[in-house]
Amino acid sequence: MGYVADRWHKTRPGPDEPECGQHKGMVASASHGRGKRWQARYDDPNGKEVTSLWATKVEAEREITKQEGAKQSGSWLDPKAGKVTVERFALDTWLPAQSIIGRSETEYLGVLRRYLFPEWGHREIRSIKPSEAGAWQKLLTTKYKLKGTYPHRVARYVRGVFRLAVIDRVIPVSPFEKIPAPAVDESTVQPPDIAEVRQLMEAAYHDRWRTMIEVTALTGLRSGEVRGLRLARVDFLRRTMLVDQQLVYEKKKGMYFDELKTGAGLRTLPLNRRVVNLLAAYVERHPVPRDGLGAGLIFTMPAGRLIGESTFDYALKSTCKRAGVKARHWHELRHHYASVLIAGGENPKVVQRRLGHKDVMTTLRTYSHLFAEAEEKTRDVLDAAWADPAESGAGTEFSAASGRVPESRGRSGAVSQLRA
Structure with missing residues (x-):
């Protein structure tokens, strides 16, 4: 349990030491009258003593109560940890914690040096406010002129720095917590057929x-x-x-x-x-x-x-x-491969695995319009299957045995090309 110490007076004065002229019954220490009088002392969860100075004894006691309660609830933060600068935390803690290969580390470091350190590198990480976080994200497009998916990617790296600071109990909450990430402005891919x-x-x-x-x-x-x-x-x-x-x-x-x-x-x-x-x-x-x-x-x-x-x-x-x-770029031939799989009815998870995407959301984000076309093909199949022969004519009958859909109604252009 923590305790409060009086910095201005000795706890064990000698028998011949004179009484303090300002405080009756007490002996002045060498620190008397200098700085704040009351010192809050307590052990952190690892057993290391933490101290802080306060003007009044009530404030010091309140600090100890607060920190002991935080230790019990598991929400304790080192008051000094947040003093680390954004640059030092990003370089010494966040970057080494990323499970990435050398080329990716070079990319991450470049992003930090170009877009984060010039703005906040010298600042204490605890000092960044949510309003500043939102303003910084806007700078990516207004000041740095980033386009397409790049603002989202840069913001993802920087938001990760502060997210790790929360996990490591350096700061209580990320300034980006309630700030929406930049929208992913991806142009629709139109792969070669x-x-x-x-x-x-x-x-x-x-x-x-x-x-x-x-x-x-x-x-x-x-x-x-x-x-x-x-x-x-x-x-x-x-x-x-x-x-x-x-x-x-x-x-x-x-x-x-x-x-x-x-x-x-x-x-x-x-x-x-x-x-x-x-x-x-x-x-x-x-x-x-x-x-x-x-x-x-x-x-x-x-x-x-x-x-x-x-x-x-x-x-x-x-x-x-x-x-x-x-x-064309070579990557567009990769898009072609994906478009053929989607047109053939492969589900997003399979397409993700074939392309080696990190998560299925990347696949859906990149090829959402192609999946929409595949959904339209499903509607055509159902329409053909349930068509009334009297209204549609014999040419639109659906064969349950063969699963064949008439060329005129049930096949998209992409699938027709696959048969070519």
Whole structure:
């Protein structure tokens, strides 16, 4: 239990020491008249003594009662912990606590240094108010001119700093607690359809790019994943592909193979017969290198050199120009893969796993309009199944045995393309 100490007077004065001139019956200490008189003392939950100074004895006793009650309820906070600056807590506590790979740590650190530290880095973390938190989020678009999904991502990192401060009992509540996060302003993805993908394949100026376009469209691999695809990761017998690494570039380090950003990215993809045959034929035409940096990779440049992302992007842009279609990014072929799965009736959770998204909300947010089209297909199926033959005619009958829906009523454009 805590207690209150009188700083201005000695608790065990000597027999010959003079009485305090201001307080009868007491002996002045060396601190008499300097600073606040009453000191509240108590042990924190770990047994370490905590002290604070107060002007009156009643205030000191009230502080002890408050802190002892907080210890009993489990809500105790170290009064001095909140004095740490935002920058020190973010760098020394929050960043090391993130389960991320080196490249992600570089990204997180860049966000903190560009958008958080210039505004609040020198401030005590306990001093940030909710009104300031809301104003800071607005600065992301007004001062820093961030667009698309980036304001939401930056705010997510910074809100995480304060959330951890609450969990670590550095502050009682986050200033962002009742401040809505920036809206995710994502543009609707419009992936190429199968006809356009075939145009790109025909226009590709090298067998390497033609095959990589088709493989990406049939697997949804990210750029680094397809460039870092090893032959050993493809099981031609079981028709599966293990996605467990990617080829990345980092300033001062160059290109190297790295693990995937999240555990969800680690996945085993089921392959259709078309892509299995495609890969087998390509490897027969272009045997994989046995040594060097490109050893074991299915796709490499001449002499087994690694394929850089800029080279990869240039190849697709040149192919788009040759095909007479609008410029595309490799990621849009990944979107194509997702759109085919959705059009075919795959549920969001399956699509999430195939793409390696961290959570299903990312999938729903990115492809919500495509799922809406799939819902419309469901309505068409039900309409066709329950159509009155007398009103609809024989051409709209639904066969329960075959599950076949008439082309004119029950198939969306995407599904019709799949049959092509």
